[in-house]
Amino acid sequence: MPAPDPAAGLAALEAAGLQRRRRVVEPGTRAGTLKVDGLELVDFSSNDYLGLARDSRLAQAMGDSARREGVGSGASHLVTGHRSAHHALEERLAAWCGREQALLFSTGYMANLGLASALVGPGDRVLEDRLNHASLLDAGLLSRARFARYAHADSAALERRLERAAGGRTLVLTDGVFSMDGDVAPLPDLAAACRRHDALLAVDDAHGLGVIGATGRGSLEQHGLGQEDVPLLVGTLGKALGSFGAFVAGPAPLIDWLIQRARTYLYTTALPPPVAATTLAALDLAERESWRRERCLALTQRFREGAQRAGLALTPSVTPIQPVIVGDAKATLAASAALQDRGFLVVAIRPPTVAVGSARLRVTLSAALDEADVDGLVAALAEVLPARQSEARHHAA
Numbered sequence: 001m002p003a004p005d006p007a008a009g010l011a012a013l014e015a016a017g018l019q020r021r022r023r024v025v026e027p028g029t030r031a032g033t034l035k036v037d038g039l040e041l042v043d044f045s046s047n048d049y050l051g052l053a054r055d056s057r058l059a060q061a062m063g064d065s066a067r068r069e070g071v072g073s074g075a076s077h078l079v080t081g082h083r084s085a086h087h088a089l090e091e092r093l094a095a096w097c098g099r100e101q102a103l104l105f106s107t108g109y110m111a112n113l114g115l116a117s118a119l120v121g122p123g124d125r126v127l128e129d130r131l132n133h134a135s136l137l138d139a140g141l142l143s144r145a146r147f148a149r150y151a152h153a154d155s156a157a158l159e160r161r162l163e164r165a166a167g168g169r170t171l172v173l174t175d176g177v178f179s180m181d182g183d184v185a186p187l188p189d190l191a192a193a194c195r196r197h198d199a200l201l202a203v204d205d206a207h208g209l210g211v212i213g214a215t216g217r218g219s220l221e222q223h224g225l226g227q228e229d230v231p232l233l234v235g236t237l238g239k240a241l242g243s244f245g246a247f248v249a250g251p252a253p254l255i256d257w258l259i260q261r262a263r264t265y266l267y268t269t270a271l272p273p274p275v276a277a278t279t280l281a282a283l284d285l286a287e288r289e290s291w292r293r294e295r296c297l298a299l300t301q302r303f304r305e306g307a308q309r310a311g312l313a314l315t316p317s318v319t320p321i322q323p324v325i326v327g328d329a330k331a332t333l334a335a336s337a338a339l340q341d342r343g344f345l346v347v348a349i350r351p352p353t354v355a356v357g358s359a360r361l362r363v364t365l366s367a368a369l370d371e372a373d374v375d376g377l378v379a380a381l382a383e384v385l386p387a388r389q390s391e392a393r394h395h396a397a
């Protein structure tokens with residue numbers, strides 16, 4: 001909603017229940033809790049799936065690295081900012097996800113913008129899942145290639161697009177795990193369609209890496225897909241790994257090309273070296289402490305079973321992203337506030353982040369939580385949800 005007159009724009013957002021407000025948050029007294037306005041809440045909204053963001057060993061790693069080499073990298077990677085911690089992390093990330101090479105970016109948003117702009121431009125085209133993360137959609141739009149979206153998780157719809165002749169290159173972008181819905185893209189079918197039509201496929205697995213797949217290597221591992229099937233993989237380091245930053249991994253020539261041409265890589269200061277050192281330590285913990293992933297997924301299962309028993313309407317998602325769709329933006333805000341009164345932080349996700357009429361409570365599960373937290377949330381949800389959800393409850397009863 002463009003707001004040439006900010007005051008009027010803000011009033012319109014407010015009237016529609018769409019104004020965003022930041023809250024100042026502090027860590028609570030135990031993992032999995034946050035303090036908001038002095039009130040301790042159980043955190044069902046962060047993307048800290050493995051409960052690593054507040055791990056004291058990572059804090060130690062960050063402090064040690066900062067004392068050794070300072071906090072700032074001082075320049076971009078191609079000037080003097082590329083330190084041994086960055087380089088070691090890139091090698092480790094490439095090995096972790098079974099790819100030839102990996103390239104660090106400061107954020108996932110920048111990784112996606114850089115990737116698309118480096119690989120396609122005028123005369124090419126970008127095809128994207130309709131429900132892709134905003135950073136992928138922006139990446140497609142800003143690349144100046146022709147841009148089209150296909151129906152959500154619909155490989156046949158993608159294929160119909162691919163069948164239409166195009167002059168230049170085609171880049172296909174999809175979330176691995178969809179960030180607001182938690183479902184997994186039909187990656188084998190998407191990969192096959194891209195292969196048939198000589199399109200380049202990139203998967204952004206921000207919410208899959210560290211969490212799903214037999215050993216936590218994400219949605220590609222879950223589907224048994226390698227670099228030959230999905231050439232480019234984007235991962236973020238601020239979610240399951242509890243740190244900060246992002247990477248793109250794939251065949252060496254493609255990554256080398258990104259080093260030459262990805263503007264969001266070239267023209268920005270390299271991550272603080274202590275952040276890279278911390279992420280390396282986080283990868284160690286994620287691999288060594290597989291109980292974290294197992295616990296996060298077991299709590300996800302517990303949430304689903306409890307919610308089903310309580311008659312709450314769930315989506316088919318089996319990942320730790322468990323949206324409870326309310327529909328109306330104001331009703332979702334009211335439900336979120338009522339949960340907060342009961343000690344639970346579940347942020348209301350509203351348009352334009354999700355489609356109009358599909359506002360939701362986006363519940364995320366984490367290894368930092370325990371069974372009692374999950375059972376408590378289910379009971380609170382059953383109390384506070386509006387009519388449509390309670391109807392579902394009556395039907396289930």
Ligand SMILES: *Cc1c(COP(=O)(O)O)cnc(C)c1O
Pocket residue numbers: 106107108109110133135136175179204205206207236237238245246
């Ligand atoms: C969070 C997210 C990003 C952005 O990553 P940042 O490192 O937070 O900028 C990109 N893609 C997807 C799918 C995400 O969920």
